[in-house]
Amino acid sequence: MPHILLPFCLGLIPALIIALLIIRKVNGESALLRERLAAEEASKRHFMDLATRQEATIALMYAEQKRLEVENTLRRSFAQVTEAA
Secondary structure, eight states: OHHHHHHHHHHHHHHHHHHHHHHHHHHHHHHHHHHHHHHHHHHHHHHHHHHHHHHHHHHHHHHHHHHHHHHHHHHHHHHHHHHHO
């Protein structure tokens, strides 16, 4: 009986080694993909923060433009009143 099991076990050793190598390679690729995904998420957050800052800057510039338009309109109307008087 041991004579039958010994070749069987010896035949399984290369299959076990191949399985372990495949598992190691798959784990390495999974780790690489996880790192890449983490980098993409960080990049996405960075660009979303930049977009938010730019939107806030644009809103401030728009408010300043409106304020200057009102101020300009007031000065023109004041100038017209001064000329008429």
